[in-house]
Amino acid sequence: NAGVTQTPKFQVLKTGQSMTLQCAQDMNHEYMSWYRQDPGMGLRLIHYSVGAGITDQGEVPNGYNVSRSTTEDFPLRLLSAAPSQTSVYFCASSYDSGNTIYFGEGSWLTVV
Amino acid sequence: EDKVVQSPLSLVVHEGDTVTLNCSYEVTNFRSLLWYKQEKKAPTFLFMLTSSGIEKKSGRLSSILDKKELFSILNITATQTGDSAIYLCAVVGGSNYKLTFGKGTLLTVNP
Numbered sequence: 001n002a003g004v005t006q007t008p009k010f011q012v013l014k015t016g017q018s019m020t021l022q023c024a025q026d027m028n029h030e031y032m033s034w035y036r037q038d039p040g041m042g043l044r045l046i047h048y049s050v051g052a053g054i055t056d057q058g059e060v061p062n063g064y065n066v067s068r069s070t071t072e073d074f075p076l077r078l079l080s081a082a083p084s085q086t087s088v089y090f091c092a093s094s095y096d097s098g099n100t101i102y103f104g105e106g107s108w109l110t111v112v
Numbered sequence: 113e114d115k116v117v118q119s120p121l122s123l124v125v126h127e128g129d130t131v132t133l134n135c136s137y138e139v140t141n142f143r144s145l146l147w148y149k150q151e152k153k154a155p156t157f158l159f160m161l162t163s164s165g166i167e168k169k170s171g172r173l174s175s176i177l178d179k180k181e182l183f184s185i186l187n188i189t190a191t192q193t194g195d196s197a198i199y200l201c202a203v204v205g206g207s208n209y210k211l212t213f214g215k216g217t218l219l220t221v222n223p
Binding site: 040042045048 | 212214216
C-alpha cells in the first residue's frame, strides 16, 4: 500500500526554470491538495482538488498551476521558479475533505 | 478569510511536565478540527474532532473541542523527549470544505 507518493524528494532549480512536482495516491481519494511549509508559517494551502477535473486555489496559488485529469494524480507545476518558492512541498489526500488527511513525504525544493 | 491561530508558537518544558496547546479558529461552514504531530518529515495524524465537549484520548495525549467558543486544546501529560515536535492544528471548512492550517506550536521537551 503506497499511500501518497511524491517525487522528486529533493530538487534544485535555477531562477526561471519550470518543473513539475508529481503526486500520486492509490487510495481512491477524491480530495487532494498541495501545501508549502516555510519556517514559522505552518502549512499553507496552494491548490486543492475535490475530484477529477475540479481544482481550486488555496491561500498562496501564485506561480503554481495544477490539473487533475485522473483521481490518482495531482501534479503541481512551477511555471517560472523564483527564490521565494524555495520551500518544502507536501501533497495530501483524503477520502473527502472532512476525513483523515494522508501526507506524502515531502519535496524539498531550492531555487537559486 | 478562514483563520486558524495556534498558541504558543513555541514552548520549552522539562520531561514530566504537562503542556496545553491552544488552537482557535474562524471559519465558515466548520466541519472538523484536526491535530497533527510533525517531526522531521510529513505530519502524522493525532485526532479529528467534530463535536463539542467530547474528549479524544490516546495515551498521554488528549484533545477537546469547544464549537461555541471556537477553540480546541491539545494536552500532553508526563511529557517525554520524544514528544518534541511541531504540533499543527487544522480546520476543515469554508468553501469546498478546504483544510486550513495554523502556524504550529514548536514543543521542545528537555531531559
